Amino acid sequence: MSIQGKAKGFWASVGTVVVGNMFSRLLSALLVVFLVVFVLMLRTCGEESLVEEDSYLVIDMTKEWSENTATQGNLGEVFAAEAIVGLHDMLRLIDSASNDERIAGIILRVGDCPNGYASIREVRQALERFQGKDKPIFAYGDIVTQRGYYLASVADRFSMNAEGYVLMRGFGAELTYFGELLQSKLKMDIQVFRPDDNAFKSAVEPFVQNQSSPENKAQYREILKGMYGVYAEDVAASRGIEASSLDNSFDKLSLRNPRALLSASLIDTVEPRFVFEEFILSSAGQDEDGVKEVSLGQYYNEVFSSSNTEEEDHIAIVYAQGSIIDGRGNRDDIGGDKFAEIFHDLRKDDQVKGVVLRINSGGGSALASEVM
Incomplete structure (x- = not known):
């Protein structure tokens, strides 16, 4: 076979591969489009019966x-x-x-x-x-x-x-109190700085005492009494x-x-x-x-599903759930930097006329709270 014949055969093979590859990709794209359209059609057909009568x-x-x-x-x-x-x-x-x-x-x-x-x-x-x-x-x-x-x-x-x-x-x-464990058994020196008139600040008690103080018992008793009062009233009614x-x-x-x-x-x-x-x-x-x-x-x-998403004047709701921490945090935290950025963006948005902060947190970093 001549060199010219070999060259023609080579380029014919290359053309076949290129065309075949393009055809394969086009077929795959059409198949994906078909599947998406098919699913959308099924969903559209089923929407009317999603919530039936009764x-x-x-x-x-x-x-x-x-x-x-x-x-x-x-x-x-x-x-x-x-x-x-x-x-x-x-x-x-x-x-x-x-x-x-x-x-x-x-x-x-x-x-x-x-x-x-x-x-x-x-x-x-x-x-x-x-x-x-x-x-x-x-x-x-x-x-x-x-x-x-x-x-x-x-x-x-x-x-x-x-x-x-x-x-x-x-x-x-x-x-739970472990004052004796820390101080007597483990020989740890626990130092607490608390003014004399802050007896109800009881967060440090477990580290230095073996039982609850009268002040802490009194405040827990009032909290539980209030919670139970609401519970009993609602249940009884x-x-x-x-x-x-x-x-x-x-x-x-x-x-x-x-x-x-x-x-x-x-x-x-x-x-x-x-x-x-x-x-x-x-x-x-x-x-x-x-x-x-x-x-x-x-x-x-x-x-x-059919809510109006067009831009218009509105009140924004910001959800904050978890512990308040420094930095950005993750999905389950209230990161000071992350929420500061959220509030900054809302402040710059002309369509946002107000913000409701819905927070569910036990507290955390005072610095992160200040940043927000």
Whole structure:
């Protein structure tokens, strides 16, 4: 074969590879586009039936509520991934459900609730507003703790598994002191600088004492008394009992099982889960199998997916949750530098006419607070 023939064969091979590579990439791109369009079509077709008539909004009380909602981003929106609904949006969703004709009621899945009493009370008050629209709330639990019961006690019908677990012992505080360990056993010299008139500043007591001071006991007693007073008042009003009856039950430590709760009129019935679901169906006048349930994440996608995102004058909400620390911190911290930058950007934004700072923190760095 001549040199000219070999050259033609070489360039023909190169052209074939290049064309084949381009064709392969084009085919891959078209396939991705097709899949995205297909998923969007499926999602669009399913949006109308996401929340059906006579649906029940389900609130899982065993999940921890952050302040802000965590969405799944653009890819999550394409595949209709559920958002992890934060406390602020949960309150908005409950209020929205109270005016939504498709939502027949709310189901509370009771369990070991990890959230603080302040957050629980906000949700409880939203549920009371929901009841004010003549819509029922049903609660069922296999496990009921004191915090979980406080929220679930608002329900119109509260049921438990007969073999369920109950942990309700009243309000108290357990403090650990290791002054003797540090000073006598480990021979450490603990030096505390505290003015004489600051006896109620008790943060240093565990390092230098073996028991609580009278001042610390007094302030803890007042704090717990105030918390329990709100708890007992709200529970008694929802359950239609006297607060003194609840006091007596806690004093005797008698709330140990579902039967004890039933005897104290703190729940309505003891029954299996399927009987609970059958009651919901009958109360709604439905004969089909299964209760139509909608999770908070699904309802969030339904209610807020078409929110107006156009730039206009508005009030910004800044969520700050965690310990206040120096520097930028991470997602679970309140970093002084990071939030200072956020406030700086908001101050420069002409569309932002005000800022609401929603903070959930036990405190931290005074310097970081000053930077913010």
